[in-house]
Amino acid sequence: MTTFVLDGKLAADTFAVATLGLCDLRLMNDRRWPWLILVPQRPDKVELHDLTPLDQTMLTFEMGIAAQALKAVTGCEKINIAALGNIVRQLHVHIIARNTGDAGWPGPVWGYGTAEPYQPEDARKLALAISNAL
Template sequence: MTFILDSKLNADTFSVVKLGLCDLRLMNDRRWPWLILVPQRPDITEIHDLTPLDQTMLTFEAGIAAQALKSVTNCEKINTGALGNIVRQLHLHVIARNVGDAAWPGPVWGHGTREPYSENDARAFAKAVLDAI
């Protein structure tokens, strides 16, 4: 079977880079610097559905993404989570948070109205993340 990125993830994110396991993507919402890791495995919905090696790679790549995001944003906190209630395809959110941001201290999901990046700003931010990796 071939890996196909979920259409909602494709519509809501920009590609940053393909890592060893994951497609690293930038969420198109400038209110929070927000990365998405999508393991490039077909028909996977849960972390425990991955092989043990892929689980290890996901953890490793999440750490790399979190360190890069922290370096680029100098944020106070990194939130990491895998929900999958709307998009079933396994994906891991890595979000830079700061005290006083628009949703602090609550979750970012469902808070307010998305503020999309311009294409140039998205490319610049994605490049900064990639350079930090």
């Protein structure tokens, strides 16, 4: 059995928020949008449908609680959820808080401009608020 190791680019671009039943929940280090990443702790999975049916159901549940926590903490207008993986192949799900007039609105966030890192204290506070809202 292969051990799960978080992809190096995901690790470098995110902060830890919480460890859920299936997923590692992370905060993207880009203050333009409150942006969570769920990474199922299953090695060698690339597509959502590669997960077992039970893991797919777990992921759906964890996407729901993460999205609701993000919405509660940010008061955002719309949640964007996506599993793309064109660049990082390790299976991961984006959950992003969007608002009219934010960077790139109403287009997608991926590939838009350049990431603006948080002040470490701001990232820590947001990660804690989201963790508390789960």
